[in-house]
Amino acid sequence: MFGDFLTRLISPGPAPLDDGDARLALTALLVRVARSDGDYDAAERGMIARIAGRRYGLSPFEAQRLLKDAETLEGQAPDTVRFTRAIKDAVPYEDRRSVLEALWAVVLADGQRDPEEDALLRLVASLLGITDQDSARARQKAERA
Template sequence: MLKKIQQFFKDNLELSNNDSSTQQHKVDLAAAALLIELSRADFDISSIEQQAIEQALVKTLGLAQTELNELIALAEAENQQATSLYEFTRHINEAYTPEQKFELLKALWQVAVADGEISKYEDHLIRKIADLIYAPHSDFIKSKLAVINN
């Protein structure tokens, strides 16, 4: 199982000298993995959060249903083995603009509030991701307020 997970992330998340659309697709998959990781932060995986993730991935990343299903299944298995967010956040740092990072933070908050409450674990994980992608603290706060006030 671990080899299958590693191969998926190697095939889909490693940046190489491929064309820019392929690189962007790999970065978007890293962002999707962060959304999936967030849904597990409060140890209560609700169907509402799963729907919020799926909507965000389809809307913002344009993933096909087969890619979406594969990513979710592998991310669930990878969650058991993960020791760091770095493998995902480094791709975000290499390719995302500050505006894209802000939109990622908003998507994370949308998943966090989907079940009606933001747990301390979700808040902590989003803060950690914001730090790892070098988003200013003001963007962390603005993105939270933008989602809560909608």
């Protein structure tokens, strides 16, 4: 199921993703960042499910199903650089910018800012084409929430 999706996503000049595929790709990116410190815990999974539920108007059951699919996709996705660049090419800027805020919320869900997570978020912001100013605003907004 996800093999065809990933092939389409990382192909040269991918077509814009439909809403369902964009949800899945962006949620998988949240999972990737949450897993980056080697401690993917219930607080992070819960935060991702809540973000997905709010962002996409999903019921708790639907948000959990999306999270499960995103975890599977993330496990099959290529390296972070190729995966993130593919999302950049297929998802509008405003969606990518708001996802960066969600990524910060996931990173901060365990109450700690890990240096590896900070470095990964800087890389992801750059690969998503997010300006430094928008990235800083996204982090600050997530810290206040």
